[in-house]
Amino acid sequence: MLGKVEFVAAVDAFMLAQKTLAGVDAPLTWQRARDDDARRVKIPIQVDGEQHDQYLLIDAFPEHESLKFCVAIMFSEYVVCRLDFDLEVVHGNNHSHELPLLVVGPHWHSWELNRTTIELGHRFHLPNALEFHEARQFDATLRWYCAQRHIALGAHKIELPHAERLL
Template sequence: MSRGDVDDLLAAEKEMVGVFEWTDNHRKNERRMVIPLAIGGETTNMELVIKAFPNHEELKFTIMLTYTVCVWRLCFATDTAHLNPVIRPSHLPIGPFNTPHYHSWADNRPKNDTSPLPKRMIFANFIPDNLVDFLGCFRWFCAQTNIRIGKGQEPMLPPPDRLL
């Protein structure tokens, strides 16, 4: 698994395959959906992973693209601050910011092909202002990561299972 492998997989058009559903995650009040991805009909080691927090008082979810480690992530939350390191790509804000943001492969990609894939995505940027709901964020994320959304493949967030 190298930087070049991730570059190639991101460049290729991917499609969601299989049956996907919400499952309980290891954390209380957290649900998880894992969607396998294929290229040209063949499954890959990339997965689209969605975490939802249906009992949270505000809209909160995470969309990730994984290839053993996370290589792209969108965090839609206002209850956790992000702070970019002082030494960062110049187009990124320093923070801290408590707003929805994303961690792209381009901003977190290792500098050379012999470096291991990053275990953490440390650099983040604000999501576009017009992204205010899950489906908008999901469509934008899929467009950014070259994932084709087939008919009936847009997931819905799970409803709360307790009164707030």
């Protein structure tokens, strides 16, 4: 297990590396996520054609009345960067005076905003976020996110799952 300084340095290097996703040329199999109505897929991230312990994690909420999903990078089982797309959510920033106190709607918990607040032992803790206005559809958001994280994303078959019940 890496200490905090080594972990931050490893994530810094990983974020700068050119990356690709494995297995996105075929339809994905979604699994049940933490919430009953949520679905999750973990896609291996490759650096120089090799897979280690990094994944692109996507949580989808197909039963939600409006578009809602999360795109994140998992690094050694820690979420180190996450984009929450939810038109109704309010996120409170509490670790930085340079950030707005509240962010309403879709928002991005970038690694750069949270690298100094990372707490090993808290796998999903990213307290700081900025509003996200760059896209309003899933594919455009996914492409923006991947471009920000140096993940080459050409043709792919990543699609959000459909609702299974009538709303």
